[in-house]
Amino acid sequence: MALLGTGILKGLGVTLRHFINTYAEDLKYLLNKSAAAQPRPLRRQSPKNKGLVTVEYPKERLPLPENFRYVPFLVFDTEKQEEKCTSCGICAKVCPPQCIWIVRTEDPVTKRPVPQPKEFYIDTTICMNCGYCAEFCPFDAIKMDHDYELSYYPEEQPHMRLVYDKAKLLKPDTYHASIHPLDWQRELADRAAEEAKKKAAAEAKAKAEATKPAAPAQPPTGTA
């Protein structure tokens, strides 16, 4: 095979083009005021970008997509001033590495379970960030977080600090709404639909009772 070197020159041309583009792209944005308003990390992450792709972490950060998932947190309902979690235990069951520990609250008198967790632990050193807990929670009480910087120095005993208890896990639903706007919209719509359904059902019931008085309503009152 003759080594004429045309292939190598062509390859070097590609490298040169990349080299020039890194400057050309930045120059373009410097000259164009409206484009420069776009934050640099966002621009560099775009599929249209031809120049440099790197950003200066931790000074600059790439914007996280809404679906991004890191270790979960518990949602605190600021309106009702209570935890949304009912300690049903589904998240503990679907958790593949089994990193969720829940203690149920018992009513001191009747010894029946109360829908509130007494203790809630997530061992984030084991958590694999799969997102099942948030996906299968029927009460929208546990969500995946966006905070991915969880490191500690060895002398801080990271293996103890990274086991999160309820106090550390609870975050207000306003925070959830701020990082998951679309999911929050869906939640509100779901809630509104449910309330409308409940209201309609109650109205229908009231109507049925109003139209059919006395006779059918007797058995329940009789047994009571």
Next chain:
Amino acid sequence: MAEETPRSEAQAPSAPPSAAKPAPAAKPAAAPKAAGHGAAKAVPLATLTPEMQQLQQHFGENVIAPAPYVGVLLQDKSRLPEVAAYLRDELKYDSVTNLTAVDYIKDGYFEVVYHFQRSTGGEPLTLKVRVPRPQGNDLSEPVPSITSIYAGADFQEREVYDMYGIPFSGHPDLRRILLWEGFYGWPLRKDWREAYYEGDTKPFDSRWPGGHHQLAEERVPWADNVNYPPGFDPLNFHANPDAGLYDSMAEGVPGLKVATKNGHSESETTVLGNGQALAEDEELRTDQIIVNMGPQHPSTHGVLRMVVKLDGETVTDLKLVLGYLHRNHEKIGERNTWLHNIPYTDRLDYIVGMANEWGYVLTVEKMMGIKPTERAEYLRVLMAELTRIQSHFWAIGFLLNDLGAFYTPALYFITERDLILDFFESVTGSRLMCNYFRFGGVSRDLTEAQLAQVKELAFERIPRKIDELEELLTDNEIVKARTIGVGYLPADRSINYSLTGPCLRAAGVPYDIRRADPYGIYDRFDFEIPVLYGADVYDRYRIRVLEMRESLKIVQQCLQQMEQTKWGDIQAGKKAYNHRVPAGQAYARVETPKGELGFYLVSDGGQNPYRYHIRSSSFINLTSLKEMVVGHKVADAVVILGSLDIVLGEVDR
């Protein structure tokens, strides 16, 4: 939540595993038990395909009988080589695609399962052999090896030996493969327990409603959780797990002094040649030497150790030491519920998580008899083909690294790969560990913005970048000089070695599961299976470029056809987390960017897989590395390994 499995087992795994029968799914004798279990219950026997009937006619009905659920059972295991030769020569099953074993502890036997495959396509033929279960930790009765007929059985038989303690008589080099020589116990036997054993199956009761957090090391104190061989004395223990390895490479080479006493303790290995020999001899005589490449990244592909025997710079022998990343994935899979396993499959070949998930989900769907929705089918194809493109970008980039073009080409391609990963992240929430597939669907649909993002990639950016990649590399004289004719392995040998994926197609065999044993909706797309005939590193590079272009074609068609499906319709049936899979066995496979990824699953009708085996393409492709490398220079060995494109997460499992 009445379906919780009551666990009768004590939590403390103190005693060494006895034959105390920790029932696989410790449930009170419920409905039909494990696959193949309980002869009293009528186990549905497999229906025989024409090939199986032919096999039965040739060998007689008392030799070949229908097996429970799937395949045929060979009654007389000593006739296995004869049957294998007949399968290869008469029935044209030219490779053994999967070889594994299952421990039916209740019935007291191991079942060795073979899947034979035709390189012209079609379903594999399943053959099973049974051996009685031995007492305690003893080896079982040997099963005849078929490595002389199918070279691809080599590593797979060693794996079965390693995990189950089933020896294969006639195997040329039967040593442990994923664990070290001297390991005590056979990890995939049902009565073996891992160090931090907590229960046979998840979910564990200690999490809910019990719930006080405890670290694993508090729960299971150290020293209570490791099994030692009887009479083990740590003070007098000298391990030399490599003695057998060096012994096996020293044979027949004069001048190479390897003084080992058989066994693992007191051997001393002198690997380098004896220096005095040179002075005594009159003529200059060269010695062959053994060199360890790795495990610290012989070629930036992970923790793999290549032990090469060198004559000058030429490789004369090669052995691989695997298992540095071994975590007993298959045992973890048996502890998990069906759903738990999906995110774990991401961690197999972590470059192509989505493709792995598809393999697993496809197998479980086959057993459950469900089909995903239209929309989900398209989303699956979209993700799998984007995965193929990004994996090939990665593979080519690092192949160039292995050639010595340090990081400039690799980083150009990683940039493109990263844009695809950005898309994965915005849809699924994670770049690599996507956890996107569900039984009967996928987890999320695309938004308008994500659709625009992927369209920009598929129609504008990626095609342009593949052109640029070719401009940079395909005609480059250095690339050509280093790769053409290197690592040659002809088609018939490739098939015999069970090689799959781009490497097989670069050897002139148009074998691709998407066409050979179709799954999903690949029949709706217009694409080709590219084939090249060079069977060397250069063609393995070029085939990947061609495959990227074909994948791009599929992605583009997929995006167009997807518009006709209903938005948001991504899950067939009700979304559930506690699946029960009907008792039975299934083997299904998908074409990942590395080759054929198969899952052999056995269900006993419960919430957890009874057996969870992965037919890993990276692992089996490595079987053929020796034949490709021997005769080449050391530097080429690295390049040839790079051209196989392995990922150690899947090799070691």
